[in-house]
Structure formats: C-alpha cells, structure tokens
Amino acid sequence: MSGSTFGNLFRVTTWGESHGKALGAVIDGCPAGLPLTEADIQSYLDRRRPGQSSITTSRRESDQVEILSGVFEGRTTGTPISLTVPNTSQISRDYSEIAQCYRPGHADYGYDAKYGIRDYRGGGRSSGRETVGRVAAGAVACKILKELGIELCTYTRAIGPVEIDFSRFDPQAIRETRTGMPDRQADEAAVALLKEAMERLDSVGGVMECVVTHMPPGIGDPVFDKLDGNLARAIMSIGAVKAVEIGDGCQAARHFGSENNDPFCMEDGHIVKTSNHAGGILGGISDGSPILIRAHVKPTPSIFSPQQTVTAGGQETEIRIKGRHDPIIVPRALVVMECMTALTLVDALMANMPARLDSLRTFYEK
Amino acid sequence: MSGSTFGNLFRVTTWGESHGKALGAVIDGCPAGLPLTEADIQSYLDRRRPGQSSITTSRRESDQVEILSGVFEGRTTGTPISLTVPNTSQISRDYSEIAQCYRPGHADYGYDAKYGIRDYRGGGRSSGRETVGRVAAGAVACKILKELGIELCTYTRAIGPVEIDFSRFDPQAIRETRTGMPDRQADEAAVALLKEAMERLDSVGGVMECVVTHMPPGIGDPVFDKLDGNLARAIMSIGAVKAVEIGDGCQAARHFGSENNDPFCMEDGHIVKTSNHAGGILGGISDGSPILIRAHVKPTPSIFSPQQTVTAGGQETEIRIKGRHDPIIVPRALVVMECMTALTLVDALMANMPARLDSLRTFYEK
Amino acid sequence: MSGSTFGNLFRVTTWGESHGKALGAVIDGCPAGLPLTEADIQSYLDRRRPGQSSITTSRRESDQVEILSGVFEGRTTGTPISLTVPNTSQISRDYSEIAQCYRPGHADYGYDAKYGIRDYRGGGRSSGRETVGRVAAGAVACKILKELGIELCTYTRAIGPVEIDFSRFDPQAIRETRTGMPDRQADEAAVALLKEAMERLDSVGGVMECVVTHMPPGIGDPVFDKLDGNLARAIMSIGAVKAVEIGDGCQAARHFGSENNDPFCMEDGHIVKTSNHAGGILGGISDGSPILIRAHVKPTPSIFSPQQTVTAGGQETEIRIKGRHDPIIVPRALVVMECMTALTLVDALMANMPARLDSLRTFYEK
Amino acid sequence: MSGSTFGNLFRVTTWGESHGKALGAVIDGCPAGLPLTEADIQSYLDRRRPGQSSITTSRRESDQVEILSGVFEGRTTGTPISLTVPNTSQISRDYSEIAQCYRPGHADYGYDAKYGIRDYRGGGRSSGRETVGRVAAGAVACKILKELGIELCTYTRAIGPVEIDFSRFDPQAIRETRTGMPDRQADEAAVALLKEAMERLDSVGGVMECVVTHMPPGIGDPVFDKLDGNLARAIMSIGAVKAVEIGDGCQAARHFGSENNDPFCMEDGHIVKTSNHAGGILGGISDGSPILIRAHVKPTPSIFSPQQTVTAGGQETEIRIKGRHDPIIVPRALVVMECMTALTLVDALMANMPARLDSLRTFYEK
Secondary structure, three states: OOEOEEOOOOEEEEEEOOOOOEEEEEEEOOOEOOEOOHHHHHHHHHHHOOOOOOOOOOOOOOOOOEEOOOEEOOEEOOOOEEEEEEOOOOOOOOOHHHHHEOOOOOOHHHHHHHHOOOOOHHHHHHOHHHHHHHHHHHHHHHHHHHHOOOEEEEEEEEEOOEEOOHHHOOOOHHHHOOOOOOOHHHHHHHHHHHHHHHHOOOOEOEEEEEEEEOOOOOOOEOEOEOHHHHHHHHHHOOOOEEEEEEOOHHHHHHOEHHHHOOOEEEEOOEEEEOOOOOOOEEOOEEOOOOEEEEEEEOOOOOOOOOEEEEEOOOOEEEEOOOOOOOOEOHHHHHHHHHHHHHHHHHHHHHHOHHHEHHHHHHHHHO | OOEOEEOOOOEEEEEEOOOOOEEEEEEEOOOEOOEOOHHHHHHHHHHHOOOOOOOOOOOOOOOOOEEOOOEEOOEEOOOOEEEEEEOOOOOOOOOHHHHHEOOOOOOHHHHHHHHOOOOOHHHHHHOHHHHHHHHHHHHHHHHHHHHOOOEEEEEEEEEOOEEOOHHHOOOOHHHHOOOOOOOHHHHHHHHHHHHHHHHOOOOEOEEEEEEEEOOOOOOOEOEOEOHHHHHHHHHHOOOOEEEEEEOOHHHHHHOEHHHHOOOEEEEOOEEEEOOOOOOOEEOOEEOOOOEEEEEEEOOOOOOOOOEEEEEOOOOEEEEOOOOOOOOEOHHHHHHHHHHHHHHHHHHHHHHOHHHEHHHHHHHHHO | OOEOEEOOOOEEEEEEOOOOOEEEEEEEOOOEOOEOOHHHHHHHHHHHOOOOOOOOOOOOOOOOOEEOOOEEOOEEOOOOEEEEEEOOOOOOOOOHHHHHEOOOOOOHHHHHHHHOOOOOHHHHHHOHHHHHHHHHHHHHHHHHHHHOOOEEEEEEEEEOOEEOOHHHOOHHHHHHOOOOOOOHHHHHHHHHHHHHHHHOOOOEOEEEEEEEEOOOOOOOEOEOEOHHHHHHHHHHOOOOEEEEEEOOHHHHHHOEHHHHOOOEEEEOOEEEEOOOOOOOEEOOEEOOOOEEEEEEEOOOOOOOOOEEEEEOOOOEEEEOOOOOOOOEOHHHHHHHHHHHHHHHHHHHHHHOHHHEHHHHHHHHHO | OOEOEEOOOOEEEEEEOOOOOEEEEEEEOOOEOOEOOHHHHHHHHHHHOOOOOOOOOOOOOOOOOEEOOOEEOOEEOOOOEEEEEEOOOOOOOOOHHHHHEOOOOOOHHHHHHHHOOOOOHHHHHHOHHHHHHHHHHHHHHHHHHHHOOOEEEEEEEEEOOEEOOHHHOOOOHHHHOOOOOOOHHHHHHHHHHHHHHHHOOOOEOEEEEEEEEOOOOOOOEOEOEOHHHHHHHHHHOOOOEEEEEEOOHHHHHHOEHHHHOOOEEEEOOEEEEOOOOOOOEEOOEEOOOOEEEEEEEOOOOOOOOOEEEEEOOOOEEEEOOOOOOOOEOHHHHHHHHHHHHHHHHHHHHHHOHHHEHHHHHHHHHO
C-alpha cells in the first residue's frame, strides 16, 4: 500500500530500489522563497555515503542529487520539488541465492508474504539505500529549520557495549571520528570492537541520539499527532531501529515522580525548566527545552557467517551472504535520524500555524 | 491542529475533556456486519476504571458507554459509530491554583503556549481521562481482531525496580492482581513499593508489554507506514509513555548480528523463525511470529509533595497538587496500550487488502 | 470505508442516521479563541428545519444542538468540538416495504451492494437528515469566515423552469420567501408550480447559487487541491446534487476566449478584474473576485405515485412511498450548500498559511 | 501547500513545470503483479501530445516516459513507481513580458498572490504541461481497470455551439477525427469553427464526456467520499474545466421526480435500471449502470489578440501573448479526463475492499 509518503503539510514521497535506475523523493508543500541548490542537499547525502572509512563498506555510491522541479532562479516556488539520485555503481552479479531464499534479519520473507513478488537485487526497496530519498528531502527540512534558528545535532551514543562519556563530549569529533562518537576515546574502543567483529564475520549494534535546540514551545498536536508520537514513528521507520526513547526514556520508568518531574522557573523573562527529564516534550507538545531522542539500532543483519534459513519454496537451507556490507549501521544512519527528525519538526511547525484564531486573523489582515 | 483522528481506513476520532459534559469517539470505516453491543465496549472501559484497588485513585468514574449510531439490529452497518461516555462524577472544586500556574510534568504550559487558552479543570483534554475515547474505540478493534483469530495480551512487566520473573508467568494473574503483573510474587513486592511511595506523597513508573499472537505475515506498509513505526507512534501517543521497544528493543543495540538475527525454519509446512529477537516485525512488515511491544511509562506527574513552578504570568511559585491521583499509571494504562495496538493492527490489516492485483481481481470477480 | 471526514486542517467528522438516537459532528482543528455558543449553531440548523411552510414536509424536527466538548468559558480551546443533535421526532412505523425493496432514485440498492446490511428506517445514513452534522459543523466555519470578513450568500436560482430575474434581485427575500428565491415574482410562480406537482404526487428540481465575497486572493492548492476542485467535491457530496458550476460554468464552453477571459485592472490600488466569468478562481487559486458556485439539484426522489422496482431478493414489484417528504429539496439545502462552501474555504485558508517561508519566519519570530 | 497528491490508497504525486528539466509522477500503492512497460504508458501520453493536426499547436513535445522504480521483470512490485518525462523541446525565448504582467484567464496572479514567486516560463506549474504527470499515472490506473473488466470511453461532445448527434455516434471516430468527436459531420463543422476562430486570433470552448461501463455496484464511500463528489473534484481539478455534470446533470434540475427517477428491474438475474438519468451513481455509490461524467471546458485563455491587464507592480498595460497555443483545449484534454476518472475509480475500488467483515475474514482465512 501507499506507505511511501511522510508528513501532512511538508509532504515527502520517496521512491526507488537498491538496484533500480535511480532513487529519489518529491517534496510537496515546501514553503516558497527558500534559497536552495543541489549543494545544500549534497552535503547531507555525502554524510550517509559509504566507503569513507575502514569500518564502512567499500562500495562506492557517488549519490549525486539533481533537482528536477520546484526551484526557480535559486529559490523554491512552492511547487513540488523532485529530487533524483541515479544508481551508478550497482554491480551486476549473481543474485540467484537471495532470490530464492530468505535472509535472516531482513524483510525478504515479509515482502514475499505481502506482495507475492520481490525485487531481490540488493534487497530492493527494503535496502538501506532507500534512505537516500529520506536524506535528500530531509536536507531541505534541515535548511528550513536553520532559517528558523532551530538546530539539530546527531551523534553516536553507543556501539555495542562501548558508550560515550558525556564528560568528554566533543562536538567536533562527531564528523571527524569514523563512528560519529563525540568522544575520541570511546571511538577508538568502538573501532577496535568493530574490527574484531568483522574478523569474526559478525556485526554490531548501537545507539544514536539527536538533540534539537531552540525549538519553540507549543508545537505538536494532541492527541494522536503528539510530537513525541510522530517522532517515534519517524525514527522507528528507519530500517534496523528497534527502540525509541524521548528524554529519560526507559529510565523514567524506574524513577519516582519527585525525581522525574522537571520544575519550572523563570530565566531572562522566559519560562524554562530547571531539568529536562521530559526531553523537551510534555503531553505531546514541545516545552521549549532541548528535544532529546534516542534510537537503538540492531546490528547489520547481513553477516558473512553461514546462517540457517528456508527457501521461498519451503526448503530448509543454509545461506552465506556475499557482497559488501557495513559491520555497523549507526555511523551512516546518523544523518538519516537527523533528517527524519527535521521532517517531523517542519511538518509540526507548519501544522501549528492556524492553532489560534488570532493567528488566522493577523495573517489575513495583512 | 487536528490531531484527534487515528488511522486511515479504520479511522477513530476522539473528543472530550476531563471535566466536560462527556467524552467519546467516532469510528469511521468499521466493516459492516460485526455483531456489536454496548457490553462489548463496556468490558474494556471497566478495565481502565479507577477506584478498583488500594493502589488506584478513589475517584469513581462509572464510564457507561452509549452507542449513538452505526449499529442496526445488533450489527455494524459500515456507517460511523458514535460512542459517548458522559462525565458523571467530576467534583466541582476550586481550580484557581492550577488555572494560574503550570504543574510540573504536565502539559499545562504547552497548551497555553500553543492555544493561548486552556480548560484547566482536571487537565482538560490533556487528562488521562482522554483515553476513554481510545478505549471505547479500541474495544471495537479488539473485537474485529478476535473475529480474525488474532489475540492480544497486555501486562505489567515492571513497576519501579520490581520486574516480573518470566519463569513464574501466570496469565490469569494479569486481571487478578492489582498491578496487572502476571507474577504474584512481583505483584506483592510492587504493591509494597507503591504504598511506601504513597506515604512519601510520591509516585512510581513502570513498564507495560503487549504480545500479539496469530498475526498473519505480510502486514505493514513500507517505508513510512511500517508496522513498528505506526505501533511506536500509537503507543508513544499515550500520555506518560517515554519509550517504545519492539522485540529485543534496546538490547538489540548491544548484540552481535549473529545473536540478533532469527534463523528461519519450517514447522508444520509453515515458515517460522527459531527465535524472535525481531519481535514479529522485519523491515516494517509482520513476519508471523508474535509481535512484542514494550512501553516505558513515567511516574504519575501529579504528586502531593510541594513543587517549584511558575504562574502563567511569569511568577515563580510553589504548587501543592490536590485531588485524587493514582500513584502509578501502568495498571490502568494496560488496556489503553492494548487498544492502541488493536487500532493500529486493524488499520494495517485493512490497508493490506489491495496489495496484490490478484486480490483485487478475485474480489471483484465475485 | 471511512468517508465521513471532511477537511485536512479544519477537519469535520459527521455521524448519525435518520432514525438513530442522534446525529452529530466532531470538529477537529478549530482555531482556539473563537467565541462560540449553541445559539451560533442553532440559527443555521433552524434554516434547514422542515415544517416551516406549505411547500416543505410537515415533519417536526426540533434539532436542538448541544456542544459536548472543545469550548471553555465561551471560547473554543483548540480541542475537538463535539456537537450532538438528538433525534426526537422520528415516528415509529412500518418500514417493511422499504426494508425489502429498493426505492428508485435512492441509495438503498447501493448500500446493500456495498455493505450487505442497511438501516432502512427513513433511509438511515443516506437520508437528508445526514446533513444535520454538516450544518452544525459548517456553522462554526461560517463564524470563522465572518471573523475574517468573508461573507457567504446562498439563494435559490431556479425551481424547475422558473428562474430568478437578476434585475429584481432582493437579498432580503432569500430568508423571507418559502423558496429562498431573491425575487418575489419568481417565488410566486415557483410555489404555484410546486403545489401543482404535489397534487400530481410528483416533485421538482432546482438550482442553488452561493456567492462568496471578500475572499482574499491566493487561496487554493494546485494541482489536486484546487479551490474549485475541492468546492466541486464538497457541493457534489450533498445528496441530490447532480452538477456543479464555477463562474460561467457550462456557458464558458460556448464562449470564445476573447469573451471568457477577464481583463485585469487597478482599483483603489488593488488588482481586480473588470468582469468575473471565472467566478473568482483561476488555475485553482482564488483571484480576489467573488466566488460563484452553482449546484443543480434533482427532484426529491421520494414521490408518492407508484413506481416500478425490485426487492432485495430479486423480485420485480411496485412501490408506493409513504411518509412526509418535501416536493423540492432546494430551499432546505441552501444552508447545506453554504456550510459545505464554508468548510472548504476555512480549510483552504488554514492550509495556505505556511505557503511562504517569510510567513513561517514571521510567525516563529514572534 | 501540498496539493500535488491524489488518492488515498492508489496515491499519485505529480511534479514538474512547463519549462523545467522534466515532469513526472510517483504512484504509491499500485497493487503488485501488474504487467507494466513504458509502452503501456506511452500510448496514453501520445494521446495528449500536440502537433498532431491543423487545430493543435505546432509545438513538438515528444514526451517519452521512463519508469525509474517499482517494476521488476516486467511486473509491478507494490513499491512506488516513479515515472519521468524529460522536457526536451522547450524553446528558450524572451519571457520578460509574462514575467512582469498577468495574463487574463491564467493563474499568474494567483500564484504570485499565494507564493510571492512564480516560474513564469510557459506558465510553470500552472501550464497544461502539468497534466503529463496525471496522464502517465492515469495510464497505470486504466490498465488496472482493464484487468477488472472496466472500460472507459471519452469523447468530445461539443465544440462551441457544435454538438454531436448521438444518432450518428461512431466510436472509431473518437481517435480518428481531429476533434475527438464521434460524429464525422459534427467534426467537420467544429474544425471549420476552429479555423475561423484562429484567424480571428481567438479560441473556443467545448464539452467532454467520459462513459464508464461494467463498473460494479457498491463503490464509493458516503458521505464525503461519494463517488460523484470525488469524480467532480478530480475532473474540476483539470485546468480550464468550469463545470462537471453526472448523468442528466443540469437537466435533472428541470425534471419532475417521476421523470428523473430510474425504475429498477431484473435482467438476466441482475438488478438493473430501466433508464440512467442518475449516471450510474445514487447516494454517492455506483449502481452498476454506466457512469456518465461531463466536463465543460473554457476556451484556451492564451489568445493572440491584445488584452488589457496589469503588471505585478500595479501598472495597467496591454499584453500580446506570443508562442504556440491550441485554439481549443478539449481534444488533447480527453485523455486527461479519462485518466483522472480512472485514478478516482481505482482508488474507490481499493477503498471498498474492507467494507464488510466477511471480506476481511475471507481474505485472512486464505
């Protein structure tokens, strides 16, 4: 069914398979007047590109984006923005094995059960390459947020058992380390762990965190379009994410109310909270504190050691996955998480505009 | 804006405030021919009713549902089903305090920031009473799932640090214990913890789990309407939920791929998995294994000890919350989680029907 | 399926059957801060009430509306507004005939073909009484438009072959004549025609027109949410409407381009058109001129003369419809047309707010 | 805002401007298993191509479609189908005039009022070229309808005052005449009229009709997603359409009930109607008779005679439109009407599948 559209007002439709001709996205509802060039988008695509270090796949995906519509003389016009990224480096090879049997940890079986047909080349639509469309569109959402003074920072919080130490938090390290960890010591430990896993033909999971600062209060629409609910859906829809937390998340369940409640106080004439266990969202509405979202990512399901599985015809068999696969998903998924967050926020900010009659009246009196 | 509608095909719109005249829901798109009486719905509402034990509020909420449309001669007709639950026991009292200042851990400030006006009586729309509409509608979804042979079981997995021991799992205990824990020993320990917290004018958090069995494979719509993504949104939209996990959830991030992947095998001619780390969903599509969803719930924000806060006018002050409040949200929220899960699943099952041309052809050849 | 919701941002869900317990609507997304009482809505419901003259049915439908949620201290709060209208005067009688056979010109057969079950009492959901929900919700939309200075005027343009003469256009006559014609001479001729038809146990069709003034330019969202497209859907969804025209409508097809194009000119510093063949909408976007919409309404299908039909079981038979039915739909449908127009316009005005980055920026700099 | 998506389950998003790099559409929710090649789509695009006769523009638009995703080994996979049509023959010329002033009868002013920026080259998104995306997607919908045995026939019913004579109805003539009229005599008269108008630098309007046969009864979702309402929106959203009729349409308003009601009778064991004034839709639900839709199209607004207008800066001026423009829109719009009808029907057929519990139960018992 039609699950490839995200958002109500800032609405993104993505398309494309791992080994098809191209991948892309159409953004409908982008406000007119935003300066936009391919370079704005390219920098985000570059952040999800593989082949950038010893711990990512050696596949080369140049992933050059082209804007086909919706921009005129360097500015968005309010009409749909069509973005395409040609698939240039997909290697033609023998897919007979994954064509006929189901890879553990992958969506192969589900797609067959649902559709009765499956583009098995590289996983088709269920491949991680699907996120190219999300990132291309999300880059535009990020640019809008920047125009509004809202900032996003996404980093690796843990790889396997290796967690960052916030006392060593180094924002510059996010883009400079191979793991996206803002802690160079943790990064080194994580890289060692990853190399060891690769040698064992295995893979590793991890945790990503996105922090949104300068978000205005009052955003999010109770009761089913709560900001945290919509963020949870957005982030959980990224392949391999198995848990989403807001603020203290799972820990909140172990706290007493007196610990978990964040007192309000005044600061420079503004209402703020003295702590942020809530992660910037109360009752589904932003409260002006930083929004904190955490995603737990399973290890890459494509591992090279032999695995037990079945064929589409119902025969038990053993599969050995070939090809080039990252031993961990997290570092390249950081930008995907940031983009999905941005898409959710822009949509919520737009949806909030007619929340008060006064706003409508002011708007149309102009 | 308009966030009170859930679902695309089985579409539920809820309405009502804590101290308004009534609460309710309209179900649009319920399949015709379902036998339905008020008793079917009442039994679910009774599960969320307070005043049932020493660890819930002594408020009496009779919460009698009435069906106003969409049912004829005991069966649904396919037209909208309007359900209302009158508010009968709201005590008129002095709300001047919460009218003027913001309760920590509550949505008061967010509502004011968003709408500039707020029905402060009992928290208005942001009250837990809002879930009356979810449960009334969810009961109908649960009945449809039963007709399809799909079963849901929801229980308390932890209260504060007290976790259930799966070796003592006793399904009957879920409805019989005050905590909803399927482990009578854990229940006793949890009740002791709760009583102690109540004495300290404090509250406690906890963890709920919902298990769905006999779910057919192939349900869920990539890439943004993935079943896990939509479940995450549904569950996170329940007030006080701060984290959602699917299957192994957070733990998956600490596993190696070789541990986390579930091998496929054959059983009685069907494709099954030998383990279920995935929690019944791969690539956003159900895989036929039980679906496992876990929700982490913060402690009740309404605590009776004094708290620091600010007034709407920007004055720092101290608030002492009055009234009757549960020391823990989890036991009464179990049925809400079950209902939100059911609403998500029914919608996904319906959306899946036209996924194949063959299905359309067979359907319209009849 | 779920077709009972109208609008994206100002979203209305209606429910109820002709002979059920009540009818109603839930408005989700109404801006906060609108002064609203039941009297605001009642005056619109009164306009669609029958039993008001010799040419409408003698049925008494008191149709008293009650607001159950979403309004606090006389103002909307931004939360869903639930409106109910109890069914008080439905006469219990023998429906065995229409239970078993299909009335020509009615939806009976379609409902059976679709749902396999049908609430046959008074036509159930397909009755004209369904519009009670539309009018209750539309009254709120009309109030918002008034706050923005936008005015709607809806009148009867023709009844059978009797058309109004614009040279005698008398706006006061709309509410004072039995037909809703703004021309007392035409009204008299129409009433004579209707009486004659009633004597022959027959019914008559007619034409309604709605004129919207002071609509700002720039409203409507190309290419599928064009303002004229959405108005056409809204108006065509009123039972018995068989054609919708915008501006010159059908006549435009017979004109040359040089006649049909409206030249632009300046007036008091504003861009206006020297004529309005377009009916206020160009390319799906309002152009600042009055919006002109015309609806052609078929004669009441419930006529008292015997008609040929079939039973649900497939037997040919003759049906004689009993009960109380208007000989013409138009006069009571005027307010329905006005309300559907208002719902469409409010939704479009809200959707337009984030069309420019500048608007977003100004809004969130506040 | 985001108005470029059509449909709920079979969901089409179009994009592209007249003089951009390309135009296209993404189809999301196409059932899996449909045989599909570019040739299937190309034949529909060829029907809207200009330059095919003396009465269409001499512009050459080769309009070659490419499928970029969603099809594997000749069949649809259920994933989004991305279709692109490069813009190859847009002539670079001086647009300074239409850049600065508003063409009468066009959307230029509306776009500026809405977005504050406008791609003026060839009308940008408001150009008739926008329909390339509709036709590309609609061709796929048409193919699905064919698989279900549903047929569409669209023809020119009138050009200016020249109407076809149904006694001479010749279906073959639709594709063979320059006007799309199924009456060779009327075609000749119409061509003479058009040539005369061209000499006078003027343009002509006309009427299109689409007839759908073998539509199953029971399709359409009351009360706001009625089949006729959704068709009206779909057809009215085609640029230049100013009126839409269903069945007898406007004429129904002049008939008595006894004339307009269609009696039911039995034929070969099926329920049918002895006449079809209703045009195949009663109460918003298909009744099994042919669906009849009529669209009234204004004359081409781009005429070559001088016209009075204003500049964006508010100066009155005279404009002389240059370029190549059809003297009539109808012949090339026939396929657009057919495609919009098909898109509406496929979506309604899919939405109808879960209307009965029995259908759900049968589907999931498989």
